[in-house]
Amino acid sequence: MFKLTINGSVREVEAEPDTPLLWVIREQVGLTGTKYGCGIAQCGACTVHIDGQAVRSCSLPVSSVSAEQKIVTIEGLSPDRSHPVQKAWAALDVPQCGFCQSGMIMASAALLAQNPKPSEQEIRQEITNICRCGTYNRVLAGIKLAAEGGEAGRG
Amino acid sequence: MTTPRPALSRRGFLAGSAVAAGAFSLGFHVPLDAEAAPGAPEINAWVVVRPDDTVVIRIARSEMGQGTLTGLAQLVAEELACDWSKVTTEYPTPGQNLARNRVWGDFSTGGSRGIRESYVAVRKGGAAARTMLVAAAAREWGVDPAGCRAEKSVITHPASGRSTTYGQVAALAATLEPPKDPPLKDPKDWTVAGQSVKRLDTLPKLDGSQVYGMDLTLDGMLNAAIRDCPVTGGKVRSFDAAAVSGMPGVRKVVQVGETGVAVIADTFWRAKTALDALPVVWDEGPNARVSSETIAAVLKEGLDAEEAFVGNKAGDVQAALRGAAKVVEATYAYPFQNHATMEPMNATARWTPERCEVWTPTQNGEAALAAAAEAAGLSPRQCEVYKIHLGGGFGRRGATHDWVRQAVLIAREMPGTPVKLIWTREEDMTHGRYHPVTQCRMRAALDEKGNLTGLQMRISGQSILAAIVPGRLGPDGKDPVTFQGLNPGGAEAAIGYTIPNLLIDHAMRNPHIIPGFWRGVNTNPNAIYLECFLDEVAHAAGQDPLAFRRKLMANHPKHLAVLNAAAERIGWDRKPPAGVHRGIAQIMGFGSYVAGAAEVSVAEDGKVKIHRIVAATDPGVAINPQQIEAQVEGSFVYGLSAALYGACTVKDGRIEQANFDTYPVMRLDDMPAVETVLVPSGGFIGGVGEPTIAVAAPAVLNAIFAATGKRVRQIPLKNADLRRA
Numbered sequence A: 001m002f003k004l005t006i007n008g009s010v011r012e013v014e015a016e017p018d019t020p021l022l023w024v025i026r027e028q029v030g031l032t033g034t035k036y037g038c039g040i041a042q043c044g045a046c047t048v049h050i051d052g053q054a055v056r057s058c059s060l061p062v063s064s065v066s067a068e069q070k071i072v073t074i075e076g077l078s079p080d081r082s083h084p085v086q087k088a089w090a091a092l093d094v095p096q097c098g099f100c101q102s103g104m105i106m107a108s109a110a111l112l113a114q115n116p117k118p119s120e121q122e123i124r125q126e127i128t129n130i131c132r133c134g135t136y137n138r139v140l141a142g143i144k145l146a147a148e149g150g151e152a153g154r155g
Numbered sequence B: 001m002t003t004p005r006p007a008l009s010r011r012g013f014l015a016g017s018a019v020a021a022g023a024f025s026l027g028f029h030v031p032l033d034a035e036a037a038p039g040a041p042e043i044n045a046w047v048v049v050r051p052d053d054t055v056v057i058r059i060a061r062s063e064m065g066q067g068t069l070t071g072l073a074q075l076v077a078e079e080l081a082c083d084w085s086k087v088t089t090e091y092p093t094p095g096q097n098l099a100r101n102r103v104w105g106d107f108s109t110g111g112s113r114g115i116r117e118s119y120v121a122v123r124k125g126g127a128a129a130r131t132m133l134v135a136a137a138a139r140e141w142g143v144d145p146a147g148c149r150a151e152k153s154v155i156t157h158p159a160s161g162r163s164t165t166y167g168q169v170a171a172l173a174a175t176l177e178p179p180k181d182p183p184l185k186d187p188k189d190w191t192v193a194g195q196s197v198k199r200l201d202t203l204p205k206l207d208g209s210q211v212y213g214m215d216l217t218l219d220g221m222l223n224a225a226i227r228d229c230p231v232t233g234g235k236v237r238s239f240d241a242a243a244v245s246g247m248p249g250v251r252k253v254v255q256v257g258e259t260g261v262a263v264i265a266d267t268f269w270r271a272k273t274a275l276d277a278l279p280v281v282w283d284e285g286p287n288a289r290v291s292s293e294t295i296a297a298v299l300k301e302g303l304d305a306e307e308a309f310v311g312n313k314a315g316d317v318q319a320a321l322r323g324a325a326k327v328v329e330a331t332y333a334y335p336f337q338n339h340a341t342m343e344p345m346n347a348t349a350r351w352t353p354e355r356c357e358v359w360t361p362t363q364n365g366e367a368a369l370a371a372a373a374e375a376a377g378l379s380p381r382q383c384e385v386y387k388i389h390l391g392g393g394f395g396r397r398g399a400t401h402d403w404v405r406q407a408v409l410i411a412r413e414m415p416g417t418p419v420k421l422i423w424t425r426e427e428d429m430t431h432g433r434y435h436p437v438t439q440c441r442m443r444a445a446l447d448e449k450g451n452l453t454g455l456q457m458r459i460s461g462q463s464i465l466a467a468i469v470p471g472r473l474g475p476d477g478k479d480p481v482t483f484q485g486l487n488p489g490g491a492e493a494a495i496g497y498t499i500p501n502l503l504i505d506h507a508m509r510n511p512h513i514i515p516g517f518w519r520g521v522n523t524n525p526n527a528i529y530l531e532c533f534l535d536e537v538a539h540a541a542g543q544d545p546l547a548f549r550r551k552l553m554a555n556h557p558k559h560l561a562v563l564n565a566a567a568e569r570i571g572w573d574r575k576p577p578a579g580v581h582r583g584i585a586q587i588m589g590f591g592s593y594v595a596g597a598a599e600v601s602v603a604e605d606g607k608v609k610i611h612r613i614v615a616a617t618d619p620g621v622a623i624n625p626q627q628i629e630a631q632v633e634g635s636f637v638y639g640l641s642a643a644l645y646g647a648c649t650v651k652d653g654r655i656e657q658a659n660f661d662t663y664p665v666m667r668l669d670d671m672p673a674v675e676t677v678l679v680p681s682g683g684f685i686g687g688v689g690e691p692t693i694a695v696a697a698p699a700v701l702n703a704i705f706a707a708t709g710k711r712v713r714q715i716p717l718k719n720a721d722l723r724r725a
């Protein structure tokens, strides 16, 4: 039995200690916005925030997360898609199939929390998630738009 | 905030997704029998108008990210003259299509056909519905329909000053006779179609509420993980179920057909964990010694073979080569590549002796239904497929439905219980339907003045049709898809050059690795072979590659127009920045004309940087320019990923690459600036999801030659040594 704090509420889950946090979130907690894409920390589809840091949850055993640590998933990023990154994504129609986008948005939000005005070079270095549909340039534009603040609400 | 796991019944699930999606109901929906209930009349197969004026537009093709759902809805809405802000969409099911004599036509979504092959049918559907709604209002008012106008879901009769809305007359309209052949608007009068409207399906992709196949939950559902024989052609010899049946959550260990084993458990992770621990002995069959080297040797033999299928022929190329002042020759090759959709293959199935239902992301619902019925041992009328938004398709989820077959076979072991099968990334990487492998020998004849007098192109290698849809081969066994972009004419994929002596043929050589339609299909290798080689020939003739091509293109004005547009945008006649070099390429595919031009630099250590890439596209008509731009950008990512990194190799009969660590793909840091030039010339409609892919690699490879003097004749570039000597 593990206790996790996810999106502000405490959840008790039954799982083997080596179960990746990703699968606990998806299967025990039932939050399926966090995606499985590779299982080996390569693609970033499973990105969540733990105490504000972007973490690839497929490669983190549930036993290594304590009840005090705050886990935020895409469902908990904002109550109404009002996070600046979500607003920028809506303004620019960033997603194509959308399967990578939970991870893209969570990685981008964590980047902006740490570095509110990243340079293009920093964005290129920090956002290493895979998007097979090829939304990279809109992701780049979306992060820049979100970093500009108020602009994100337009469109 | 937490979202409780939705517990969804069979029907409840379908409605539940719409609730989760908030403002938009997308992807799947309450089945049509419920939709057609009193109060929400179906005007015709394409259009339902609810009393609150919401317009439900039915979409037969699949949405996999390419924007087809929005584009098709725009076309219907344009003719319907409805209020775009009140439009929502739903997928009819393949079973309903079957029951209604295929009223929605073809569900297949591949070959960039999603919009272009529905272009007339869906507009007629919208126009017919508008005519019926107007006729209903006119009848209620006792006036001539010709005196009424419809705009933004409001019908007015100016002469009497009366007005009503679609929702108010929909019930009557639904009872009227549909018009036979309603006239369509001229695209120049469009106000919704042709515009860069926002996609209809964006919002649920921003907060995790979009349900993909992998996210599906049904009451009492179990999960399965599968391992299929790593060598195609091999099968299961034995497995030791007892070794894992006591592991947490495990319900059953089953053989799947002759070739696979699966573990069914309460959760996917437990199923996978037990599967990893399951001892399996394989009979690897006749292909267990095949390697990339043995395959390459078979293809190489085909380069000189006597017999080949002829795809395009003019004059006498042998005579031209014999009489040439100069002959240029080069051999190219193209590897296997995996689609690597972001969402691995998955399907949920529930089977009873009387009925089988499948929920799956598919590019072709009807083919999925056929695969399900066959595996279920039932007739298609006893089966149903519920399509779910795809986490990428790229051709993998279209022609073959191997994962649907597996899911149904697994569900048969648990009658009445829904079972969700998810492939691991490793299973997905090693059991793909790979980009076909080919080699190509090119020979060109030049006269003393450097004119191209003859071109010989021998393709040797795999046929997609022979492997997965042999019924579409020509009567002589020829695979016409092999010649995409090289055909003598036609509206689909014609060559853009007139060469007096020409021979393009195909020695079919089929290794055991199963090929598939891989976004761009055979335009990808064909564009590299033709466009890189013409670049070589131009240099051998001492001519500018653009000028050299133009001389061959006088009879191909549309090909030439996009080539010129790309050249102009990249600034071909001006010097590039210091250290930057350019390449250019063009092809026709999927009914559209495309050209690409790239600016590239190569560092001392051989590292390639693509600074900028331009695409010029003539798709005839543009339905949604901002989505075409998104498709062009996405196509470049797909094509550049292939060019830079994409290769699956074979050892001991199996694919060696199992995940993104060994099968790298392009990421944000590799991404160049992309510029899209749209030059729709009107009068036809081509696809936009694929053709641009093909020009990415040759434009970059030609630029790399300009930068280094080195010809890379086999992608991926990661294997090429571009260090300065």
Ligand code: FES
Residues within 6 Å of the ligand: A035, A036, A037, A038, A039, A040, A041, A042, A043, A044, A045, A046, A047, A056, A057, A058, A059
């Ligand atoms: S699923 Fe975790 S990084 Fe890919």
Ligand code: FES
Residues within 6 Å of the ligand: A095, A096, A097, A098, A099, A100, A101, A130, A131, A132, A133, A134, A135, B065, B342, B391, B392
């Ligand atoms: S939007 Fe499809 S993988 Fe990124």
